[in-house]
Amino acid sequence: MTTMTQTSARFREFKMPDVGEGLTEAEILKWFVQPGDTVTDGQVVCEVETAKAAVELPIPFDGVVHELRFSEGTTVDVGQVIITVDVAPGSDEEAPVPAPVQEPVDEPDASAEEPKGRTPVLVGYGVAESSTKRRPRKGAAAPEAAAVAAAVQAELNGHAAPAPSVLEDPVGRPLAKPPVRKLAKDLGIDLATVVPTGKDGIITREDVHAAAAPAAVAAVAPSAPAPSVSEPVAAAAVEVTSSARETRIPVKGVRKAIAQAMVGSAFTAPHVTEFVTIDVTRTMKLVAELKEDKDMAGVRVNPLLIIAKALLVAIKRNPEVNAAWDEANQEIVQKHYVNLGIAAATPRGLIVPNIKDAHDKTLPQLAAALGELVTTARDGKTSPAAMAGGTVTITNVGVFGVDTGTPILNPGESAILAVGAIKLQPWVHKGKVKPRQVTTLALSFDHRLVDGELGSKVLADVAAILEQPKRLITWA
Numbered sequence: 001m002t003t004m005t006q007t008s009a010r011f012r013e014f015k016m017p018d019v020g021e022g023l024t025e026a027e028i029l030k031w032f033v034q035p036g037d038t039v040t041d042g043q044v045v046c047e048v049e050t051a052k053a054a055v056e057l058p059i060p061f062d063g064v065v066h067e068l069r070f071s072e073g074t075t076v077d078v079g080q081v082i083i084t085v086d087v088a089p090g091s092d093e094e095a096p097v098p099a100p101v102q103e104p105v106d107e108p109d110a111s112a113e114e115p116k117g118r119t120p121v122l123v124g125y126g127v128a129e130s131s132t133k134r135r136p137r138k139g140a141a142a143p144e145a146a147a148v149a150a151a152v153q154a155e156l157n158g159h160a161a162p163a164p165s166v167l168e169d170p171v172g173r174p175l176a177k178p179p180v181r182k183l184a185k186d187l188g189i190d191l192a193t194v195v196p197t198g199k200d201g202i203i204t205r206e207d208v209h210a211a212a213a214p215a216a217v218a219a220v221a222p223s224a225p226a227p228s229v230s231e232p233v234a235a236a237a238v239e240v241t242s243s244a245r246e247t248r249i250p251v252k253g254v255r256k257a258i259a260q261a262m263v264g265s266a267f268t269a270p271h272v273t274e275f276v277t278i279d280v281t282r283t284m285k286l287v288a289e290l291k292e293d294k295d296m297a298g299v300r301v302n303p304l305l306i307i308a309k310a311l312l313v314a315i316k317r318n319p320e321v322n323a324a325w326d327e328a329n330q331e332i333v334q335k336h337y338v339n340l341g342i343a344a345a346t347p348r349g350l351i352v353p354n355i356k357d358a359h360d361k362t363l364p365q366l367a368a369a370l371g372e373l374v375t376t377a378r379d380g381k382t383s384p385a386a387m388a389g390g391t392v393t394i395t396n397v398g399v400f401g402v403d404t405g406t407p408i409l410n411p412g413e414s415a416i417l418a419v420g421a422i423k424l425q426p427w428v429h430k431g432k433v434k435p436r437q438v439t440t441l442a443l444s445f446d447h448r449l450v451d452g453e454l455g456s457k458v459l460a461d462v463a464a465i466l467e468q469p470k471r472l473i474t475w476a
Contacts, residue, residue, distance in 0.1 A: 010088040013081040063087035176203040270447040273406040281437040299367035314461035341393030344377035354390040404440040418442040
């Protein structure tokens with residue numbers, strides 16, 4: 001959803017939109033434009049991270065960027081202006097004076113805390129308390145702010161601002177923009193030790209990274225590369241202690257939401273986990289045959305595809321397992337559709353996008369949907385909507401060489417199937433011990449919804465199909 005306002009005929013504002021699921025805030029990960037850049041309708045101007053995913057935001061009009069209201073790493077409320085654009089550059093209308101760029105938060109300071117207002121969000125989502133986070137100023141914040149404002153006003157008036165000391169600002173600190181100071185703090189770099197290369201002795205991001213490179217080499221393996229200049233703030237936002245024996249990573253965005261959801265699920269839904277070890281040799285042969293099938297050309301075929309189809313057939317045979325618990329109304333909500341979640345490990349943490357209406361898809365359609373889901377997740381482009389509304393989930397821990405596990409349910413779902421590593425093991429087959437492809441399945445379910453009999457039937461059906469894949473035809 002696009003959110004914008006028009007401050008005048010010339011300058012237009014673009015507000016932080018609600019990117020889905022009623023979220024009330026997002027963190028600005030990276031700006032792709034700077035003041036003075038030309039933008040066109042539909043051009044992506046920044047990447048933001050919500051509690052569910054990273055999302056790119058396109059600008060809905062043409063013009064020249066006039067002002068970025070927030071720096072990278074700042075958490076912004078939905079509905080707040082994040083960028084203004086000059087849609088009629090060259091006209092005589094006077095440009096508004098840019099507001100100081102707001103910086104990301106470190107820790108709340110009670111003495112510097114501003115009164116909390118209530119910022120309206122988009123229609124349909126009520127209001128949320130203002131949660132824009134600003135770094136508390138210490139000591140000489142006012143002189144620094146005055147110096148920045150004077151420099152901005154001087155530039156707007158068409159002449160240079162008075163040049164401060166080459167290496168220090170009026171309050172005795174090295175010259176650097178707020179985002180650069182934040183970067184230096186995150187990397188544990190003292191700006192006083194950094195050699196500036198910017199105009200008038202200003203320290204740049206590249207200077208900070210250059211100063212951080214030797215420290216990184218000393219703290220980790222000699223072959224580890226220095227952080228890239230183009231990496232988003234979230235990737236570098238760590239604090240290294242002075243002894244270099246600890247690394248502290250702020251928990252926010254997707255990781256924070258995952259942690260809260262898992263704790264809520266583990267202590268709300270009574271989990272039961274059942275296990276079964278099976279011979280999947282015939283399934284592996286089927287996978288090899290499907291890879292050569294012309295009807296499956298252009299899609300990725302792997303054991304997960306057959307496992308997903310087996311689970312869908314098992315749910316069709318035992319529909320009561322596909323349900324949700326409505327705590328408010330004390331009701332069991334039976335789902336007549338299956339949104340099949342697939343757990344995916346990404347740089348931002350484990351996310352679970354789902355294939356909508358997976359029960360209606362043919363095998364080629366399911367394979368295509370799986371491939372698209374995994375690719376999108378690995379690229380960090382999964383939308384919040386893609387992770388909403390799941391009913392059951394598959395997590396493939398076997399890709400890490402793990403035999404099995406006891407997975408935690410995704411909130412609102414009834415069951416999750418963990419798939420272990422497929423290994424060649426001795427197995428009794430037709431009365432003789434032979435090497436066979438073997439794996440272990442684990443099914444966790446919400447015991448409020450699923451009793452032991454129903455959970456056992458579902459797991460047994462999945463196992464039976466994977467041992468005899470022809471049941472996909474006779475049971476479907």
